[in-house]
Amino acid sequence: MLTKRGRCLVVALGSLMALLVITGTASAVPTSQTLTESLTPAKQDKKKFGGVSLATVISTNFDNFATSQSPRQTVFTLPPDVRYATGNIPPCALSSIQNKPTALAQAACPQSITGGGSAEVNGGALKGVVTFFSGGPNTIYVHTDIGGALILDIIGTITPTTVAFTNIPNTPGNVLTKFDTVFNKRKTGKKTWYVQARCKKGKWSTTETTSFYSGETLSATATQKCKQKKSKKKK
Secondary structure, rough: OOOOOHHHHHHHHHHHHHHHHHHHOOOOOOOEEHHHHHHHOOEEOOOOOOOOOOEEEEEEEEEOOOOOOOOEEEEOOOOOEEEEEEOOOOOHHHHHHHHOOOOHHHHHHHHHHHHEEEEEEEEOOEEEEEEEEEEEOOOEEEEEEEEEEEEEEEEEOOOOEEEEEEOOOOOOOOOEEEEEEEEEEOOOOOOOOOOEEOOOOOEEEEEEEEEEEOOOOOEEEEEEOOOOOOOOOOO
């Protein structure tokens, strides 16, 4: 028969073993995601589309970077009053920029650059440069250079209602946790811009959904108020 001290020791050992099992088998997961967007200028016509710059910040938190897995795809659902128009921007061939450091990639297709910004890995442990290139009427290339050690070329597909990035590679232990980027206000035709917007309902709301190689799915929404321009009086 176990003494009181022996029974306490067994309970303590059992609790320790349970803790070790839980710790050893738990997998790292994304815990939250946030999205912010800013279209400038926010004052736009009610009916006609006008040119804007589009600043976006998407951040993801993980419970453990060391064993975490990357986002697999991200899809942005656009408001009906925001659209892209590639227009006369010269398309860049993916082979011209693929796996090249930022300076060489930008030099290869300077007229195809539509914006850029910064990226972070593992909560800012590593930082890099992002450059957006137009790859054609419905294609965006997101060239991400993490200090020359990791270069990713993510392909985005544009439709009238979505922008989808579906070829994000899995880099376990080194996951992209933040993109802080801007699409430039750029004229692409006589009456079109690369990103254009109108203020029909007084606000713009974009939703993004990200699925991960580890099986989780997270979503976030960004909403911005817009102001309608006064209609010009007909003479």
